[in-house]
Structure formats: C-alpha cells, structure tokens
Amino acid sequence: MVNNFFPPRTGGSSHLSEALAKGYAAAGHEVLVLTAAYQDAPALEERDGLRIVRLPAWMLPQTRLAVSFDISFTSRPTLLRRVRTLLDDFRPDVIHQHGQFFDLTWATSLYARRRGVPTLLSIHTRLENPRARYAKVFRGLDAIMVKPFMWWAKPKLVVMDVLMQEYVQQRYRGAHSGLVPIPVGIDPEWVLGGNGQHIRERYALGDAPVILSVGHVIPLRDRVALVEALPAVVAAVPDVKLLVVGQIYYPLFQERARSLGVEHAIVAVGKVPKSEVPDLLAAATVESHEQGLGLGTATLEAMAAGVPVVAPARPDNFPGIALRDGENILLCEPGDTRGLAERLIAALTDPAVAKQVGVNGQALIHERFSLSGITDRYLEVLGDMAAARH
Template sequence: MIDTYTGIETDATASGPVAGRAPRVLQVLPSLAAGGVERTAVDVAAGLVAQGVETFVASEGGRLVHDLEKIGAKHLTLPLATKNPFRIRRNIERLREAIRAHGIELVHARSRAPAWSARAAARAEGLPFVTTYAGTYNEDFPLKRRYNGIMAAGDAVIANSHFIADHVLARYPEAAGRLVTIPRGIDIDLFDPARVSQERVIAVAKAWRMPDGVPVILMPGRLTRWKGQGFLVDALAALGRRDIACFIVGDDQGRKKYLTELEDKIRHHDLGGVVRIVGHCRDMAAAYMLADVVAAPSLDPEAFGRVPVEAQAMGRPVVATDHGGFRETVIPGETALLVPPGDVQGLAQAIKAALDLDTAARQSLAPYARAHVAATWTVDHMVASTIEIYCQLMARRRPPPA
C-alpha cells in the first residue's frame, strides 16, 4: 500500500522484507531504560534478528540491554544521552567508528540528541538515515524547534501515530514526501490472558501485598507529572470509595521530588489505604490480569500510548484522557471511556462506570477489545512495515543487480 503521508510503499501484511535483503541496521537512542521508545527499539531489533539480520543498538545502557542481547542483537555502549554540543560532536566520530567496525548499512535514530550525531555520521559514511518522531517535543524557547527538527530530517521519517504525523506536518511541512505513519505495536502473544499462569498472577499480587476481594485500578507508566498520577489520585479522592485498591506502577527514573509530591498528595487525601506506588514491574501481563480497570490519565497528549493497547489486549476496560494517540487506539464508549484531561469529576465518574460493569459486560468486552488490538496494533505489523522502509531506502541507494 502507499502510505497516507508519503509515496513510500509498504505492505503491512508482509511477514518480511519485500524489496530485497534487510540491511544491517544501527538503532541509536540515549539509553535502554524501560520507556516506550526503548521498548520499540528492542522490538524492531527482535524483528530484524528474526529475519537473519545482524542488528545493533547504541545507547548508554539500561535494564533493557539484557532483553536486547537475549534476542540476539548487539548493544554498543556509547555516551549518547548527552545534550552537550561538544560531546554530541565527539559522538559523530564514535558512531562513524562503530559503523565501519560493524559494517552498518543504515542508521535509525529514535531521540533528538543522539540523532544529531547519528545523522552526521550516516551522511559522512554515505548511509541512509531514518528517524522515528515519537513525541510532540516542547518548544519553550526559539531554538527548540530547530533542535527538534532533526527528527524530521531523516530520509524516511516514521511517525508512530497519525496524531504525530499531523503534528510533524504542521511544524515541518518539508517532511511531507518522507513521512510515513507506522503505529507502534505490542506483542500480542505476550499480552494474552490465555498465556498468563495463575502462578504469575499470584506472584505479582503477593509482591504488591494486594488485599483480597476489592476492585483493583491499575495505572502503569513512568512517574512523571504529565502522565497524570496526581490527577488520578485527585479523582479517587472525588470518587470517595475506600473499598478499592489502586496500584500506580512505574519507575521514578530519578524524579524523587515528584515521587515525594505524589506521596504527600496521597496522604493529604487520606488515601494511604487505597493507593500504592509499587515501582517497576517486569511482568505487566500478570499485573493486567489483576486489574478491574486500567487508567491512562495523561495530562499531555501521548504520541501513541501503549497502556490502553496492552490493557485492551488483556481484555480490561480502559479509562483514558481524550487526546493524542489514545483517540486512535481505543473504541470510545466500547473498549474505553475517554475524559477531558484534568477533569477530576469526569475521571472519577468514568472510573465508577468502569468498576460498575457487570460480569456479562466484562466477558463480552474482553474478546472484542483483544480483536481490535490484534487487527492493527501489533509488533508484527510495526516491524514488517519498518523493515520495508529500510529495504526501500537501500534499494534506492544501491543499483539494481545485473
């Protein structure tokens, strides 16, 4: 098919490259912590490895390095999280050395600071350069738009949702001919209720000291103000119930001040017996199994937002804010209830409505929500489309075989 925003041809139903051998790819990002950008890099690496392609990811490291190496990709540890312009310049040569040492044929940047080094290195080595534009990126001072613009400067610019594609076109219309929308996806086999054992569910419940017999609200997401943890706590206070349990799941990533503010808010509302902050969870599929409602109350628009997609795949009702990528991935009024961002009473009422769903409604929602996700929002779809972009660029770069 021809993508909505560009003349680049992709075949989303293909199981592998359609334009020849997939190139040896280097993905570049600041670190491999547990965020969506990082998870996507690992997923694409896994898809490349499955195609028999030697695959590399360069970053400063993090907990997902283990996952990356487990699937057979190689990690190159480089100081790519820096925003210091002198260090960014130094990283150009580091990346050029890595490109030459490992026979890299295409460079794919997933974040702004390392993208500046990566583009210069790719250009110097004569390689195609791909970017994934994965956020709205703030523009709080005049030079910020130019800084952000590196993500619209690839030979192909991948937007991870139509919301982001529209955002890119509004700010960088010159990218129109290079822009392609490839939605992020989840591992539909990993997030499958039928594959989650009772033992795994019990292990998470014990680790969180989950009370028996009360409805559970789950909010996954790294601890940062715009994700809306505080908004959720205010809504739970407005809801006024004490016969529920809410688990806020995610890493603070060093944001200790915000963590303290959140704990203070919980105490202020006297919700210590209701709301618990449990940190990072490595078995989110089991965690979703414990949830009666999954909340995604982001205050700023999510570029994509994997939480509602994962929750739907697990057959759980979702309450989310009505903006950004969430509008694309849920079916409002059927698989999810959407509320205006910052509307405390609206969020409280939506949570109440989701908690009040009877058994029959939940049983009918689960397969419908899962089928909705399986139709579009899968890793297989994302990886196949991404590999095809790689192959299209390489086909343009190399002359056809004699």
C-alpha cells in the first residue's frame, strides 16, 4: 500500500488507505505500507497486522498554487534505493498506490516496472482549480508530467465516481491498462453513537439548527456556494448555524460571508481528530459541503449516520448507484444557489423530509458503500492482477 497521505494525517484518501490496508491484513494478507513522514509519527510502526514505514519527507512550500495544502514529498537522492531495499525484502505480489502525482507512486512504479509487479492506482484528486490561471498550470502538469509517467507505468486505475472517470478519460487517455469503478467505502457503524450535546456546548450552538460542513476548505470545496445560499436560509431559519469543520486553506468563503452579512451564522472550528466525527454528526441537522465536484467520504459518512445530506451534485455520481433527490439525498444542480438554499431550508424546517431522507440514505450506504464489501471488491481486483503475473 503506497500513499504519501496516511494517518495520523487526516483526510479521505488517508483514512481510506488505512481502512483498506487493515482490511487486507484481516483477510490474511501481508501488508506493507509506504508513506511520508508526518509530524511526530514513528518512522516504523507495526499495528493492526500492518508494517508501516514512514520515509523522511519535506513539506511543499505554501503558495497560492498549492493553496497552502500540507503535501509531503519524500524525494531525495536515496529514495529509489530505499524503496528498492524495502520492496525487495517484502517481495510484493501487487502494489496498490494512491495518488497519481505523488513521488512515492512514481518511485514504486519504477520498482514495479523493473520487477514485473502489477500496480493498481486509486486516483482521489483531480488536478483542477477554479481560478483560470491555476487551472492552466494544473492542466499543463497533467500533460507534461503525470500523463507521460502513467503512459510508461501503465497502472490499472480505480475511479471512484463518474466525474473522476470523465477526468481520466479526458486527461489520461491511453495512459493506463484499464479502469475499475469502485466507489469509496466506509464503515457505516463507527459514525453512530456520537455525543451531539458535547459539540453543541463546546461551540455554543445551543438548540440552533446546524448545517454541518465537513472537509478541508480548498478551492474544489470552497464553501462559497453554501455561503451564497446562507442569506435565504437565515431569512427562513434565523438561528441556523453553519459549522465548518476542517483546515481552512482557502478562506474565500469567509470574505464572501462578510460581504453578505452572514458571518454571524458561521462557526469555523478548524481541523479536528477523526474520533470527533461521530459527535459532530450527532449534533448536525443536515450536512452539506460538496460543490458539484463529486461526493466523497464525508458525505457518505453523514449518510451512514442518518443525517440528511444536501449536495450540488449529479444523480449519476456513482456509476450504477442511484442517487434520488428527495428520497435518499437532496440534490440540486451545481451552481444553483437558490436550489441549494431551498433544499437546505426543507431539511431544516420539515422534520418528516429530513427523517425520510436520512433513513433512506443510511440504507443506501449499508447496501452499496459498506467498507467490507468495497474491500472485497479491491481484493478481487488485486487477486486477479497478482494471478495474471504468474
């Protein structure tokens, strides 16, 4: 398992990598995790059936292009030799990589090509940015650096939703050995049983209806649409609070809130430990954070907790899985601020609608997104790839 992001670093890719690695180990497989050093996490750790090696890393400098996102890279003169030594000792049958632009993905791809080891690459992030000049830079990086590497390495790609599938087909056509659609998997049980009162007391929320918005604030999830919908929501529900949870790398939503006069309705709490997510969900009346750019782990976890989700997203977001507006989720068109406000108001003021959407969303997660089922699907794909090697 290869990912520059791995706990204790927080984030959807990090937590999914850990959950899958633990699932592989629980199924009886030997699992080595290669990741980047992060804060004071040990360089070598053995737990949950995993051997985790954290390689020395440096942090990407804070720039407008990177939006101050804390990306760690492991590149140094000794990296390839260190990776070769670790993997020659481990002798992997298959390598599962995460992130198409990470140096650990590239380093392990070089090893895999030389040793004839198949690679499965899960793509979590599209190199996109809403600002035109940065979008051109990212498109150039995709064309000049990422696609040539992928064309040479020819990994099999996991695409988690239809937007990622379209992105891959547009940016990386011919630069892979096939696509495998596997949605994000979550444990639907761990989000249950939280203490919502604890959260309400900590952030002085009282009995106010709460729009929970979970996830780091970056350009692709900037919360601007939520803020622009907020004046209409506040007019209908004057005591509503928007609880923004996650590191703020891109503060545009706060500037927009000040200009719209709704800053008083926003509580930004910053990054919190994953262990507090059940408490946050228990305090929520509704969850909303996606900006028409696909539905990720935080959305699915909210649905698993029975919290109604409002999302500007496509009903075909997950190939073969039906998202139905007003039934298991509340959907509006991306960019439709009025529609977003209407659905937030419905969830906040109509308990029957909120309850039914929450119950149906929870059932959908158990049926189609349970981590155990998703892990089995990954193991099936990895097993086929390893068998084809021999």
